[in-house]
Every structure is written in C-alpha cells, then in structure tokens.
Amino acid sequence: xxxxxxxxxxxxxxxxxEEAQRRLMELAPMLPIEHRATADCLGFHLAExxxxxxxxxxxxxxxxxxxxxxxxxxxxPWQVIGESAAGRPFAGTVGTGEAxxxxxxxxxxxxxxxxxxxxxxxxxxxxxTLTGTPPEPPARHIRPAGMDFRSGDVLMAPGTKIGAAQIAxxxxxxxxxxxxxxxxxxxxxxxxxxxxxxxxxxxxxxLPASNxxxxxxxxxxxxxxxxxxxxxxxxxxxxxxxxxxxxTADVIVTSGGASxxxxxxxxxxxxxxxxxxxxxxxxxxxxxxxxxxxxxxQVILGLPGNPAAAFVTGFLFLLPLIRAALGAGSPMPxxxxxxxxxxxxxxxxxxxxxxAVWNGGEVSxxxxxxxxxxxxxxxxxxxxxxxxHAPETPAGTFxxxxxx
Numbered sequence: 001x002x003x004x005x006x007x008x009x010x011x012x013x014x015x016x017x018e019e020a021q022r023r024l025m026e027l028a029p030m031l032p033i034e035h036r037a038t039a040d041c042l043g044f045h046l047a048e049x050x051x052x053x054x055x056x057x058x059x060x061x062x063x064x065x066x067x068x069x070x071x072x073x074x075x076x077p078w079q080v081i082g083e084s085a086a087g088r089p090f091a092g093t094v095g096t097g098e099a100x101x102x103x104x105x106x107x108x109x110x111x112x113x114x115x116x117x118x119x120x121x122x123x124x125x126x127x128x129t130l131t132g133t134p135p136e137p138p139a140r141h142i143r144p145a146g147m148d149f150r151s152g153d154v155l156m157a158p159g160t161k162i163g164a165a166q167i168a169x170x171x172x173x174x175x176x177x178x179x180x181x182x183x184x185x186x187x188x189x190x191x192x193x194x195x196x197x198x199x200x201x202x203x204x205x206x207l208p209a210s211n212x213x214x215x216x217x218x219x220x221x222x223x224x225x226x227x228x229x230x231x232x233x234x235x236x237x238x239x240x241x242x243x244x245x246x247x248t249a250d251v252i253v254t255s256g257g258a259s260x261x262x263x264x265x266x267x268x269x270x271x272x273x274x275x276x277x278x279x280x281x282x283x284x285x286x287x288x289x290x291x292x293x294x295x296x297x298q299v300i301l302g303l304p305g306n307p308a309a310a311f312v313t314g315f316l317f318l319l320p321l322i323r324a325a326l327g328a329g330s331p332m333p334x335x336x337x338x339x340x341x342x343x344x345x346x347x348x349x350x351x352x353x354x355x356a357v358w359n360g361g362e363v364s365x366x367x368x369x370x371x372x373x374x375x376x377x378x379x380x381x382x383x384x385x386x387x388x389h390a391p392e393t394p395a396g397t398f399x400x401x402x403x404x
Contacts, residue, residue, distance in 0.1 A: 014283035017316070017351055021332065023279055024292055024317055027299050028324035028331075029250045031181040038170045041162045043222035044180035045327040050156040053174030056148040060108040064141040067121055067128055068112035069099040071140070078128040084109050099128050108142055115141035149173065159329025181327045183225050187246030188212045189254045190230035191239060191266075192305060197231075210374075211255035211310050215303070218314050219253075223326050239269040243295075250325060252298055253318055256305025266291060266302045275300060283388070285350040286371035287313040306371035312353045312383065315404070335385060335400035338363040340393060347390035355380035356401070363401050380404060 015023070033047045062068065062084075069078055078099035084090035086105040094100055094111035102108070102115060120132030135141075149155060155173055160166060162178065170178055190212035198208045209231045216226045227249065232242045246252050254266055267277065275295035282290045286309035291302030301318055303310045315333065323331035341362040344354075355366045355376045363384055368376040385400040386393075393399065 012279075012281070014281040014288055014350075015279055017282060017284050020279060020282045020290070020292075021317065021320060024299075024301075024321055025324050025331065027278060027292065027294055028321055029184075029297060029299060031184060031250065031325055031327075033179050034182045035177040035179055038167055038175055038178050041167060041170075041178045041180055042164070044162050044178075045223075045323075045329070046156050046158055046160045046162060046166075047179040047181055047327050048158055049154050050160075050170060050173065050175065050178070052149045052151050052153045052155055055146050055150045056172055057143055057145055059145050061143050062102045062104055062106050062108060062115045062141060063143050064115055064117045065103050066115045066117040066119075066141065067099040068094060068102040068109050068115055070094060070096065070112060071114040071137070073097055074130070074134045076128065076130045080123065080126040080128050082109075113140065113142075117141060157329065159327055161328060181223070181325070183223050184251065184322055184325050185227070185249045186216075186219055186224050186322070187227045187229060187249035187252045188216050188219075189232060189239075189242050189246065189252060190228070190256075191232040191234065191242070191254060192256045193234045195231035211305065211307055214307065214311060215253055215255060215314050215318065218311065219318060219322060221322075224322060234265060236265050236269055236272070239265050240273055243269060243273055243300075247298075249298060251301065251318075251321060253301045253303060253314070255303045255310045264289075270295065270300060282313075283350045284312075284316070285348065285352045287316070287353075288350065290317065292317075304371070307374050308355070308369075308377050309371040311377055315383070315402070316353075333402050335402050337398040338382070338384075338401040340365075340384075340395050340397050340399055342395045344384070344386060344390075344393040344397075344399070346392045347386040347388060349388055351388050352386040353383040353402070354386055356382045356384045358382040358401060358403065363399070 078097055081098045082090045082092055083101040084106040085103050089107040090100045090109040094109045100109050122129050122131045155169060190209050194207050195209040196202055196206045212228045212230060216228055229242050229245055232238050270293050275293040278292040278294055280291045281288055287304055289304050290313050293300040303313045320331040338358055339362045341364040354369055356363045358381055363382055366376040366379055381404050383402040
C-alpha cells in the first residue's frame with residue numbers, strides 16, 4: 001500500500017472545543033471497580049458513596065488539656081481524683097467538688113460537663129483552684145459525640161478525588177479498603193523520522209524525542225500506569241506494529257502524524273487496523289489537527305507533533321479523558337479569572353490558548369507563542385483563553401485562565 005496519505009476533498013469543519021470534549025467524554029472507558037487498601041488510594045477517585053461505619057467522636061472528648069469537672073461547681077476549689085488520658089479513660093465518676101486531669105482527645109469522665117483549661121488553673125498536690133476568669137457557656141471545651149460525623153452519614157460522593165485528607169477521613173470512618181476504578185493503562189507513542197534518542201549525536205535534520213516524555217509526565221499520577229513506545233519511524237507498518245504493541249492499553253496517545261501531510265500516517269494506520277474515527281480536527285490554536293478514534297475497548301488520541309500543541313491538547317483532552325475513565329466527578333479543567341497585565345492583541349478565527357505567567361493576581365502573556373517553541377512553554381504556568389475573533393483586550397481586563 002502507498003504510505004502517502006490523501007487529503008480529503010471536503011473535510012468536515014473543525015469541531016468547537018466544548019463539542020469535541022463532550023464527544024471524547026462519551027468515549028471514556030468504564031474501568032472496573034476494585035477495592036484497594038485505603039492508604040494506597042491516593043490520586044484515585046471514589047467509585048461509590050462512602051458511608052461512615054462509626055461515629056466520630058464516639059463519645060464526648062476534651063478539646064483541650066486541663067481538668068474535667070462540673071460547671072455548677074465554679075469557681076471551685078476542687079479535689080483532683082484521677083486522670084483521663086487519650087486511650088486511657090478515667091473509670092470513675094466526677095462528683096461535686098471533684099475534678100479529673102484530662103488531656104486533649106481523652107474521654108470526658110461521667111459526671112463532668114466542662115473542661116477547665118490548664119492555663120486558668122493552679123494545682124498543689126490534689127488541690128485545684130481557679131486562677132483565670134470563669135469561662136462563659138458554651139465555652140465548655142468539649143467535643144460532643146458525633147460532632148464530626150455519625151454512623152450512617154454519607155461522607156463522600158462518588159467521583160471524589162482521594163487525597164491525604166480523604167484517606168484520613170475514610171480510615172477514621174472505619175474503612176480499611178475503598179472502592180475505586182482500577183488503574184488506567186496508558187500507552188504513549190512517539191512518532192517521526194526526525195526523532196532520535198535523547199543524548200544522541202544529532203544531524204541537522206534530527207530532533208531529540210521529547211513529546212512522549214512530556215506527555216507521560218503530564219499524565220503521571222498514582223492511578224495511571226504508563227508505557228512509552230518509540231520513537232516510531234514514519235512507516236505505516238511500523239506504526240501499525242506500535243499500535244498492536246499497545247493492544248492492552250485502555251488509552252493510546254500519539255504525538256505527530258495526525259495532520260494531512262504525506263507522512264501523517266496515524267489515520268491510515270488506524271483505518272487498516274479497523275479503528276473507528278470519532279472525530280478529527282478541533283477549532284483551537286494550537287492543536288487543530290487532533291484525532292480521536294476507538295478500537296475495540298481502546299480510545300486513541302492523536303495529538304499534534306509540535307510540542308506546545310501536544311501539551312495544550314494533552315491538557316485539554318488527555319487529562320480529562322483519564323479523569324473520566326477513573327471516575328472523576330468533574331473531569332474537565334476549570335479556568336479562573338485573572339487580570340491582564342498588558343493589552344492582549346486581537347485574535348484570529350480559532351479559540352486560542354496563550355502561554356502566560358500568572359503571579360497570583362495579574363497574568364502576563366509570553367512573547368513567544370509559536371507552537372514549536374518549548375522555552376515559552378517551560379516558562380508558562382498558565383494558559384490564557386482568547387476566544388475566536390476576539391478584539392484587542394485592554395490591560396486590566398479579567399480573562400479566563402487555566403493554571404498549569
């Protein structure tokens with residue numbers, strides 16, 4: 001077969017960004033649910049509602065170090081009759097004129113209804129006296145049973161991303177294991193005759209292969225297992241072999257070869273392998289020649305070869321696809337408003353994503369926006385959205401910004 005591709009006579013117009021993202025989300029694979037040790041669920045998304053198996057606190061506990069006593073006995077003095085420590089509760093009952101030494105988190109003894117903090121008390125032997133101002137209700141310094149949650153409460157919804165706080169909450173609620181989607185298998189294929197191994201001696205026509213490492217780094221998280229393949233030469237059979245080598249992946253992402261050039265072979269290779277083209281081309285800059293296909297259970301995402309375009313489309317498409325497959329409740333990135341530090345020039349016919357630096361208040365556009373430029377991509381910590389056909393935007397205007 002001739003390996004030169006043919007440009008369609010009348011290709012479909014590029015899709016708007018939101019429509020392309022919607023179609024991609026509909027293709028996201030539904031990964032099976034597994035139960036993992038809670039401490040090993042960092043970065044995963046909860047697959048089912050999380051219901052508390054216990055009450056927290058299980059009983060009234062002290063919120064401060066001090067003395068447990070009866071508020072009716074203020075202003076004292078008191079006789080100290082024992083101690084309640086965290087993990088070692090006082091077994092007796094606090095009666096009239098009595099107090100028990102108590103530490104933060106310890107059970108409040110029976111009979112006591114307040115904690116006198118140690119800064120407001122003086123003790124000589126077992127004699128306790130008030131030295132500060134008597135606390136006014138409700139300053140009892142007690143965390144009541146069920147203050148945080150009660151058994152049966154729904155604590156987290158499906159789709160919640162599990163971070164450090166969520167792990168602590170789940171463990172405290174009695175869950176040693178959590179239901180999550182199994183790790184996503186991602187294959188990253190780098191293609192192009194011009195690519196050489198990093199560190200190799202290069203001829204003028206060669207480039208170090210960097211896109212696959214960049215995309216793998218962009219996608220790296222605990223719930224994703226990544227395989228890199230390539231660089232793959234611009235040969236139809238070589239590209240088909242690379243797709244076959246990734247046959248067990250849930251998602252395949254390529255960089256380069258998805259446009260209309262003579263050596264852009266991703267579409268022909270996928271057609272020969274029986275993949276169904278979902279859509280091709282999106283009305284954004286950089287990143288117009290984006291391709292999405294389905295082959296059996298796999299979703300194949302063909303990104304542009306220019307590094308900035310590969311990064312932007314990876315951010316806008318690959319990462320949301322991964323989040324959706326892992327069960328995220330909100331897989332799409334969300335922009336924030338930020339003020340332009342200087343005027344933004346008028347835009348063209350496509351929605352644009354401009355590399356920029358956000359300082360926590362204002363955002364400044366980088367002067368180098370070519371899709372092949374890596375230096376500006378490395379400087380950027382934000383992408384400014386410029387709508388299609390946007391007029392010049394004055395300095396000080398709030399614009400939508402994606403933080404990287």
